[in-house]
Amino acid sequence: MGVTIHDVARAAGVSVASASRALSGRRKVTPDIAERVARAAAELGYQPNAVAKALRDQTTGTIGMIVPGIGNPFFTTIVEAVEHQLQQTGRDLLLCASQYRPDIEARRLDTLLARRVDGLIISPCDIEASVPAVLNAARRVPLVQVDRHIEGGGADWVGVDDDSALAQAVDHVAEGGARRVVFVGSRLMNSSARSRLSGFERAAARAGVATAPPLLGEFTLEWGIEAGRLLLGGDAMPDAVICGNDQIAVGLVRALRMGGVRVPDDVSVVGFDDVGHAAMCDPPLTTVRQPVEEMAAEAVRLLGQVRMGAPRPAQRVAIAPQLVVRETSRPVTAGGGKEGGAA
Amino acid sequence: MGVTIHDVARAAGVSVASASRALSGRRKVTPDIAERVARAAAELGYQPNAVAKALRDQTTGTIGMIVPGIGNPFFTTIVEAVEHQLQQTGRDLLLCASQYRPDIEARRLDTLLARRVDGLIISPCDIEASVPAVLNAARRVPLVQVDRHIEGGGADWVGVDDDSALAQAVDHVAEGGARRVVFVGSRLMNSSARSRLSGFERAAARAGVATAPPLLGEFTLEWGIEAGRLLLGGDAMPDAVICGNDQIAVGLVRALRMGGVRVPDDVSVVGFDDVGHAAMCDPPLTTVRQPVEEMAAEAVRLLGQVRMGAPRPAQRVAIAPQLVVRETSRPVTAGGGKEGGAA
DNA sequence: CAGAAATTGGTAATCGATTACCACACTCCC
DNA sequence: GGGAGTGTGGTAATCGATTACCAATTTCTG
Numbered sequence A, B: 001m002g003v004t005i006h007d008v009a010r011a012a013g014v015s016v017a018s019a020s021r022a023l024s025g026r027r028k029v030t031p032d033i034a035e036r037v038a039r040a041a042a043e044l045g046y047q048p049n050a051v052a053k054a055l056r057d058q059t060t061g062t063i064g065m066i067v068p069g070i071g072n073p074f075f076t077t078i079v080e081a082v083e084h085q086l087q088q089t090g091r092d093l094l095l096c097a098s099q100y101r102p103d104i105e106a107r108r109l110d111t112l113l114a115r116r117v118d119g120l121i122i123s124p125c126d127i128e129a130s131v132p133a134v135l136n137a138a139r140r141v142p143l144v145q146v147d148r149h150i151e152g153g154g155a156d157w158v159g160v161d162d163d164s165a166l167a168q169a170v171d172h173v174a175e176g177g178a179r180r181v182v183f184v185g186s187r188l189m190n191s192s193a194r195s196r197l198s199g200f201e202r203a204a205a206r207a208g209v210a211t212a213p214p215l216l217g218e219f220t221l222e223w224g225i226e227a228g229r230l231l232l233g234g235d236a237m238p239d240a241v242i243c244g245n246d247q248i249a250v251g252l253v254r255a256l257r258m259g260g261v262r263v264p265d266d267v268s269v270v271g272f273d274d275v276g277h278a279a280m281c282d283p284p285l286t287t288v289r290q291p292v293e294e295m296a297a298e299a300v301r302l303l304g305q306v307r308m309g310a311p312r313p314a315q316r317v318a319i320a321p322q323l324v325v326r327e328t329s330r331p332v333t334a335g336g337g338k339e340g341g342a343a
Numbered sequence C: 001c002a003g004a005a006a007t008t009g010g011t012a013a014t015c016g017a018t019t020a021c022c023a024c025a026c027t028c029c030c
Numbered sequence D: 001g002g003g004a005g006t007g008t009g010g011t012a013a014t015c016g017a018t019t020a021c022c023a024a025t026t027t028c029t030g
Helices: A005-012 A017-024 A031-044 A050-057 A074-088 A100-116 A131-140 A162-175 A189-206 A221-233 A246-258 A276-278 A292-305 B005-012 B016-024 B032-042 B050-055 B072-086 B104-115 B129-139 B162-175 B190-209 B221-233 B246-258 B275-280 B290-303
Strands: A062-067 A090-096 A119-122 A145-148 A156-160 A180-186 A215-217 A241-243 A266-273 A286-289 A316-320 A322-326 B062-067 B092-097 B121-122 B143-146 B156-159 B180-186 B215-217 B240-243 B266-274 B285-287 B317-318 B323-324
Touching: A005 A017, A005 A031, A005 A119, A017 A031, A050 B050, A062 A100, A062 A286, A074 A090, A074 A246, A074 A276, A074 A292, A074 B092, A090 B072, A090 B092, A090 B246, A090 B266, A100 A119, A100 A131, A119 A131, A119 A292, A131 A145, A131 A156, A131 A316, A145 A292, A145 B032, A156 A162, A156 A292, A162 A180, A162 A189, A162 A241, A162 A266, A162 A286, A162 A322, A180 A189, A180 A221, A180 A246, A215 A221, A221 B275, A241 A246, A246 A276, A286 B323, A292 A316, B005 B016, B005 B032, B016 B032, B050 B290, B062 B072, B072 B092, B072 B246, B072 B275, B072 B290, B092 B104, B104 B121, B104 B129, B121 B129, B121 B221, B121 B290, B129 B143, B156 B290, B162 B180, B162 B190, B162 B240, B162 B266, B162 B285, B162 B323, B180 B246, B215 B221, B221 B246, B240 B246, B246 B266, B275 B323, B290 B317
Parallel strands: A062 A090, A062 A119, A119 A145, A145 A156, A156 A316, A180 A215, A180 A241, A241 A266, A266 A286, B062 B092, B062 B121, B121 B143, B143 B156, B156 B317, B180 B215, B180 B240, B240 B266, B266 B285
Antiparallel strands: A286 A322, B285 B323
């Protein structure tokens, strides 16, 4: 292990400068030298040392990414999309999972900074506890938040327009005849949980549908099942349930059905994210699609715009999502046993 | 950006050697110097440059990992487990996805080698096409294959004992009364597809159950659904179906049920992997659990054992899995409408 | 108290690739 | 033929942290 450019230069009978120039093509060399260097490199199996190059160039060609967990299909989709975007410009991804813990997240940020990544893409796990570490990192290197973000808007962010998303979801079930709608989401420790709930409340008020207190747990299938049981045990079943993500929705549908409630005939259910699974679960899920590929492209683009040392207001890019109507919500035209039309 | 150890040394009024020694503690310095250096480093917000350290030490503290795709929950589980293991020794993971394409896989291997990772963990996407790139990489750096592997056994491997796994699955359905069992897996382009099918055939022969030609497609939910339709359209429904992974099994169960076939009353279905989802799908899935955490630990351990330049026979570690009986297979005791007991 | 031994600080080399700068050779034109 | 201009090769500095080696000082011993 360890063929260096010196070895190549010696084998080709030229100086390291010529070898480097021949290989990179950044300055002209005589055809004779070019060929001897190329042959020597091939014969020795020379592979440039990216570590040395990074030290000299003060740029590593790597972007660090931190997400709460790669067990969550939404985050794996985002990670794939970002990786795909970076490949286009020949950069690599150094991926970390914070496991939903701010302390681990802070440690990972530190090691990524020590490794001198050229930029950071992060979905901070906690809207409050993640603030100092994220702000500190943003001072040292271009940083873009995706999906989740910290409070206060101190760093760039790309995500979905939750207000638009929830408005579409609420209007859709209202048009299907729902008069009483409940929101099932996550406890308010991250920005998505908060903005989706407030988006729901605004949309419900505007659409004139009645709401019940929201059910807040976690972004998991288990919580969806649990929430379904709570609904079954309550006194009045709502006409529709809007969920904070698809996993909750899938669990909820399963629990309701097992409790004898028909979906969508008795209750409409709408998810959020449109993870790959959503289209293929038992009744295909009506849900709000996150434009993941666009979000990733926008995040990478923003990363390239940041110039350290040039103060610039934090950018916030909210991309409008699209409702995907499948089979867990009642169609708009049919009254379906209740009076049709919305307020 | 860019406080170096020179800055710290100057601020503390000592030489860079003393600063380095004070910070690393690898040689004693007088308490006075130790304290001045510590204070200077803290005040300047000094963070050692891992790139420079890597160049000097000839070790990066990073392990590269390549899996076919992180959309597959089994691979994300493995990735998480490996990351967890590496954290214990303070190393980081450079993660890549080959997207099931040998050409992309080879490119990723190259860039990881250029970045001078200290080791590689890979699940090669193709049993044949991946051979040259994997073997070449194994010559330059410690390399361990996980789950999938290339043919010929030229590199270390850690995985599950497919023979034992399939024997447990076949014996289980046979004891539930199945006489005719069919295998639904993936086309034979990777090692898992091959060894699971051959494990199935050996187990079926030994248990004395009849088989039909296997149905081979992909390791996806979609193929599971498709295979279920094929089974519904065929002339004789088997008593049991053993699947190559959980996604196939989930799709299959759904298709069979939609076709009016009861699971497990009419047909037992067994999955493979025990991904998180398996326990929570509609009828919780009977499946073979891959000991992911042990596999990851073993892979990391093997990585540490390899000494480059010291030829050593390739290691192969097959860990025995465990059958997890849930509700898609008929219980052993009940005959369930057919004659009980196995051959 | 002289001399050996131990401790600790500093200077400079090292890792590998890139490139500023210099030097040399060659061409062109008056 | 000599001076300007152009093209190309080589030497050595650079990036930042570590450490071999040397030098200086202190401590210990007989």
